[in-house]
Amino acid sequence: MTSDPIEDLVRKELGRIAPDVDPGEIDRKGDLREECDIDSLDFLNLVTALGKALLLPMPEADYPKMRSYDALVAYLRTSRHAPDSDASPSS
C-alpha cells in the first residue's frame, strides 16, 4: 500500500480487475491497458468503481486523461478538488 488514499483506491480496484498484476511493477507512465492487460470492459469497470468511490462522473470524454497509471491518479486528484470544472491534470 501507499501513503496516498487515492493511489490505494486505484490499486485496490486494479487488483480486482487484474489480480495477477502488481501495480508496483508496472510502468506508471505507460498505457494502463497495455500495462495491466485490460480490455475496454475491464477499463469501464475500473472507471465505474472509481467514480462510485470518489463520487466523480468520470465522463468518457476524459478517458484520454486517464491513459496511464500516473495520469489516472493525477486526474482523480484534480477532479476531486474541482469536480465541476474541466479538470485537466498535467500529463
Add this chain to the structure above:
Amino acid sequence: MGEFRMPSLGADMEAGTLVEWLKAPGDRVARGDIVAVVETQKGAIEIEVFEDGLLERTLVGTGTTVPVGTPLAVIRAPGEAAAPTPTPEPEAPAPEPVPRPEPAAPPPASGERLRITPLARRLAEKKGLDEARLRAIAGTGPEGAITLRDLEAPGEAPAEPAAPMTEMRAAIAAAMARSKREIPHYYLAQQVDLTPASAFLAAANADRAPEDRILMGALFLHAVTRAAREYPEFNGHFTDGAFHPSAEIHAAMAVALRGGGLVAPAILDAGACDLASLMARMRDTLGRVRTGRFRARELSEATITVTSLGERGVDTLYGVIQPPQVAIVGFGTPAERPVVRDGTIAAAMTTTVTLAADHRVSDGHRGALFLRAIDRNLQEPEAP
C-alpha cells in the same frame, strides 16, 4: 420419475466432476433451479434441473468424476409415489447424443491408430504410459477406444484432475480439431466504417453514468443478432447430418481469460435484447467469466459466436467455428484507416468484420449478404 444426469456442455466434453450439491434429498426442486455445481474443462458450471419435483436421492457423491450422461440424482415428479429401490429404467430423455467425429480417413491396415479419448490420453501422458502399454489395454469406449476409466486401476481413486489450464487447452484442442476436421469453412471479410457507430456511442454515453455506458462490443453483438434474424442459416446447430436453425439467437462471446485459455459463454436469447439490455447482459456474463462460474445452458446452447479482438488487437481475425454451430463472426481492432468518400481519401474509424461459415449449410453469396447486413446495421446503430 426422472433422472438428473451429467449434462454434455459441448461436443468435446466427456466427463465432469460433481463439486457441490445445492439441494439435498427431500428438497423440492422446480424447473430452472440450480441443483449442483460441476467442474469441467471449462470451469465450474452450475447445473439446472429441467422438471419440477422432489429430489429423492443423489446417486453421485461430491468429488466424483463421471462420464456425460451418468445419472446424478433421482427426481420424483409431483404426486408420484416414492420409488422402490433399485433405480427404475430411466424415462427421462437422455442428454443429446454427442456425435462422435468420424475418423478423417480409414486407418491404415497395419499399425492401426490407437483409439483413445483426449482425456485418457492426457492421463496416460501424466502417468507416463507409452503407446505399447496403452495398446495392451482393452478400451471400453466407442469402437474400443481407451477411456479415462480404463486407465484407472480397479479400486484406485479417480485420477487427480490435471491443472485447469491443461484441461482447458485439451478442451479447446478437441473442439477446434473437430471443427477443422468436420466443417468445411469458408471465409469472407468486409471493411466497415464505424464513423456513425462511434458518433452514436459518444452521444449516447455522454450523459450516462459509467455503469450505464455502452461499449462498441455491444454494438457489434447487436448488429450480428439483428443480421442473424434476417439470415437464419447462420444461426443454429449442424447435428446428425442436417442443419437445425434456431428460433432464438443465443449469441456466444469468445472471451480470452487472464492467464490463458478461452471460453465462449452465450447470452441466451440475445436476439430479443435491445442494445442497453444486451450491454447489461454482456457485463453480467463477462463478470461471471472472471469468477469462473457459468450456467450449463450458457455453454451448451450457443447458436452463433461473435469474437472481437478489442482495442489492442490486430486488423483481422479469422474465426474457427465452434461445433455444432455453423458460423462465427469476427471483429478486428477498430482504428483509423483510409476510406474513399466522394472520390477522395479520408481517415475514418473502421473495423474489418469477418465471417467463417459452414459450407454444408450456406454459400459465399448468402454469407456476403449476411456480412453486408451486419455492415448496414452498424451504419444505423440507433435502430432497434
